[in-house]
Amino acid sequence: MEINILGPFTAHDHGVSIVPSAAKPRQLLALLALHADRVVTVSTLMQELWGESIPRSAATTLQTYILQLRRKIAGALIHDTSRQAKDVLETRHSAYVLHVQPGTLDFVEFDQLVESGRHATEAGDAHAASRLYGQALDLWRGPALVDVRVGSALELEVLRLEERRMSTLERRIEADLRIGRHAELIPELRVLAAQQPLHENFCAQLMLALHRAGNPWRALEAYQRLRGSLVRELGLEPSPKLQRIQQAVLTGRPVG
Template structure:
């Protein structure tokens, strides 16, 4: 397929670093995995990555590293950790360093370096556009590539502070949206049988996310498993009532009614 400006630059540049946080934190430099070891320095790098190309005030970094138990010489200790991080990230092939000191604090600049979270978000945005355009084959391909970047839960062992916790929560929310978009495109491509198993796992892992119940009902119905589709609705209704005291949302009720009456209905781009 001819490459256009819409396609992302996912190529690996020989003299660039790659930061990866979709899983445990790691840095890849010319194919070599760079380890940090010190937890405070790992936390510092992750907090800077969460606000990449933007200044993070020193006070916020101190709170991220120590919470409300900052030592008396916290600013000096932060400076030491910044120096250690600079040494880790320094590239012998150039004089510049990605850690920049500003009057307010510190900033990590990516320049040409790669960052898996940014790549993931760009792929999701491209997949979202393709799905809206009805180009579901391309959407499914792009969204699948986005999900393949994940090696495990994002920053699971570094989520003590507000910067990293909030950033990881946003990434995980985008990941769930990516999964929803991929399932929707798969159903549009008549791959409904292929997504049933995954959707059963998703409703177990995310019992309050109604979109997964909706897509599971559609996939089951289109696979001639109408009774199971109705059972899924009842399960969703029971969980929502017991956990939140709520009835299912309108779109989920619409799918339930369509399954009951064999009525054609557009739901999330999928026709029953």
């Protein structure tokens, strides 16, 4: 089974899609996939599907959704005698487990590449770190589960994934700055700073790239834009780190 969460939701077994078209069974499969090979309780599944308004028929309806998923899985396994649908989507005591094969989950591959990038960073190999972080980010085909309705459990998972993606992007840019790709980074960082006008780290990275590329006045412009947004929206001044970068740019000193 090959499952993709980082963008539109897809799940295939032997090349056959097992993703239901109906919203709630699709939502159910997505949650089971995000917890692949781990037990997901019936109560968690009900909370995801119905929130605080769980109907009296929820248990029966959930079993119907599980049956629908197993039928989809069975259709994909029609020529595979080694597995049955109930083995892939297993019933446990008041819980279910979706079993998958190693190397078939894009979000797991993403985490593995990010971890490898972290090790490369710690070893001082910025070129390898940039490459690994870039490979991790290339797995994203859009916002996580962009075509799936999300409840309380999936919402937290999607938020975690999106935050990890953003932190990985920051790390990749940091690695690129370390290996001197300042001019190449400026267009990307301009877009990121515009999209997230309160994000201090993207502004700091943009200022560094501009300063090192010989555009100090544009770096100061970026600082003033961020400061204006922070003061207007939050009543806050930029962080000491950003103020230090501004002072370095003003005095013409190297930064970082």
